[in-house]
Amino acid sequence: MFKKTPISYVLRITSTLFPAQKPLVFSGPGSTQKLADFMSEGGTKRPLLVTDRFLLEHGMLEDVLAFLKGQGCEVSIFDGIIPNPTFAVVEAGLTISRANDCDSVLAIGGGSAIDAAKVIAAAHPDPRPLNKLVGTLKFKTAPLPFYVAPTTSGSGSETTFAAVISETDTHKKRFFVSPKLLPFATALDPDLLKSLPPAMSAAVGMDALTHAIEAFISTNRFDESDRDARMAIALLIRYLPQAVADGADLTAREKVAQASFLAGAAFTKSSLGYVHAISHQISAQYNTPHGLANAVLLPRVLRFNLPAVIDRLAQLEQMLAPQERSTEAEAAARFVTRIDALSDELGIPDTIADLRWTDFAKITQDALAEARISYAVPRVMRAHHVEKILSAVQIGRRDLAFD
Numbered sequence: 001m002f003k004k005t006p007i008s009y010v011l012r013i014t015s016t017l018f019p020a021q022k023p024l025v026f027s028g029p030g031s032t033q034k035l036a037d038f039m040s041e042g043g044t045k046r047p048l049l050v051t052d053r054f055l056l057e058h059g060m061l062e063d064v065l066a067f068l069k070g071q072g073c074e075v076s077i078f079d080g081i082i083p084n085p086t087f088a089v090v091e092a093g094l095t096i097s098r099a100n101d102c103d104s105v106l107a108i109g110g111g112s113a114i115d116a117a118k119v120i121a122a123a124h125p126d127p128r129p130l131n132k133l134v135g136t137l138k139f140k141t142a143p144l145p146f147y148v149a150p151t152t153s154g155s156g157s158e159t160t161f162a163a164v165i166s167e168t169d170t171h172k173k174r175f176f177v178s179p180k181l182l183p184f185a186t187a188l189d190p191d192l193l194k195s196l197p198p199a200m201s202a203a204v205g206m207d208a209l210t211h212a213i214e215a216f217i218s219t220n221r222f223d224e225s226d227r228d229a230r231m232a233i234a235l236l237i238r239y240l241p242q243a244v245a246d247g248a249d250l251t252a253r254e255k256v257a258q259a260s261f262l263a264g265a266a267f268t269k270s271s272l273g274y275v276h277a278i279s280h281q282i283s284a285q286y287n288t289p290h291g292l293a294n295a296v297l298l299p300r301v302l303r304f305n306l307p308a309v310i311d312r313l314a315q316l317e318q319m320l321a322p323q324e325r326s327t328e329a330e331a332a333a334r335f336v337t338r339i340d341a342l343s344d345e346l347g348i349p350d351t352i353a354d355l356r357w358t359d360f361a362k363i364t365q366d367a368l369a370e371a372r373i374s375y376a377v378p379r380v381m382r383a384h385h386v387e388k389i390l391s392a393v394q395i396g397r398r399d400l401a402f403d
């Protein structure tokens with residue numbers, strides 16, 4: 001049923017020639033300490049800590065800082081991270097890193113801190129200006145060893161080798177893509193996640209679910225990405241509602257963090273799809289949080305994909321409800337309505353309030369362009385399909401039918 005697009009073949013060759021590695025993982029309460037111990041065992045003496053000011057001011061990093069100092073480390077701190085970090089933010093971090101001759105980078109924060117820290121670690125030994133490093137495979141020198149403890153569960157940045165940094169003046173997003181951006185090790189520590197507010201936990205969790213689903217229905221799939229995506233989906237369906245309802249449930253928080261990690265690994269290996277292609281344009285236009293835009297779009301885009309991926313969605317539904325007996329088409333349809341029900345349970349809104357029909361043409365054009373060059377999609381969208389989805393988002397309607 002899949003129809004391969006030209007980019008599908010390019011991605012297939014790239015993924016096969018350059019198989020993605022995964023960071024070493026420490027998981028569970030206290031895993032940030034284990035990560036710090038691992039850094040110390042590896043000879044770290046002058047780490048740069050890249051983090052959000054909020055975490056420092058609320059004392060959430062005291063234990064790990066005390067541990068590193070107890071190991072004889074001189075820790076430099078860069079806490080100038082902002083949402084959608086710019087080149088200027090990365091340059092400010094690089095100035096600290098180089099001035100203190102740092103020998104490693106530890107990011108403790110959300111996707112913005114991790115992305116900025118990735119580029120700081122990789123650019124530290126490279127004298128070229130940052131704009132010369134934008135793009136794919138531009139880093140030539142060995143990066144500083146890079147470690148991560150995420151404080152949100154969704155972006156998957158802790159396991160991907162891409163970073164998004166905005167131009168300082170225009171705020172246009174620029175992509176850095178290189179295996180040299182991959183973290184060496186990561187801590188999935190629920191103690192760092194328990195204060196994430198419910199609405200944000202829901203939105204970033206749905207981002208992780210979108211990564212896993214788009215990877216699973218990509219035409220560039222592999223056994224490994226299938227396995228990671230299936231596990232991520234199983235964990236998110238089971239534990240995301242509980243992690244949102246009770247943020248202090250450390251088991252649920254850890255399972256969702258593991259799911260986010262696996263979903264990030266799955267889409268790094270395979271690909272994303274139209275949910276991301278459209279949501280990126282909406283976020284660029286209205287500053288809509290990435291996870292929220294994805295969460296709103298996911299049920300609509302799934303309905304567009306449905307005719308081309310009945311077998312794949314049926315497999316997911318049979319994994320989640322093996323006792324049910326039905327046809328593939330019925331199971332696939334149940335999976336889509338399961339996503340509706342999950343969205344409702346998590347309080348995901350039906351609409352994006354800022355969305356204006358006068359912007360539909362630009363969003364559509366840019367979304368189709370992004371998908372054409374980046375994603376191995378199972379069914380090719382046309383402009384009228386995107387506009388139908390945007391209209392449905394605007395009026396809060398999910399139950400769409402596509403020819």
Ligand SMILES: [Fe+2]
Binds near residue numbers: 155276294
């Ligand atoms: Fe995403």
